[in-house]
Amino acid sequence: MTLKELQEYIRNRDYRPELEHAYFQKLIEEVGELSEVLRKGKRMETEDTIKGTIEEELYDVLYYVVALANLNDVDLEKSFHLKEAINQHKYGR
Numbered sequence: 001m002t003l004k005e006l007q008e009y010i011r012n013r014d015y016r017p018e019l020e021h022a023y024f025q026k027l028i029e030e031v032g033e034l035s036e037v038l039r040k041g042k043r044m045e046t047e048d049t050i051k052g053t054i055e056e057e058l059y060d061v062l063y064y065v066v067a068l069a070n071l072n073d074v075d076l077e078k079s080f081h082l083k084e085a086i087n088q089h090k091y092g093r
């Protein structure tokens, strides 16, 4: 799945402009949860144990980043390439 396809997938299931502030609050909440599982080093061990793991919280953060991009009509793939070009120049990588 490409970034563009991921945006499309989430846009088709969850696109509610009136909830932008709530999406942002959820993103911050999920970043906090990610911080906790990173600190505890909680990794997914089998396919059915994603709850409370780094894998789950990275998904949650990504979900709300993409949802917010969609509400603001941001093409994340395009943003990635534009910002990557700046970083390549800035950091020489």
Ligand SMILES: [Mg+2]
Residues within 6 Å of the ligand: 030, 033, 056, 057, 060
């Ligand atoms: Mg979570």
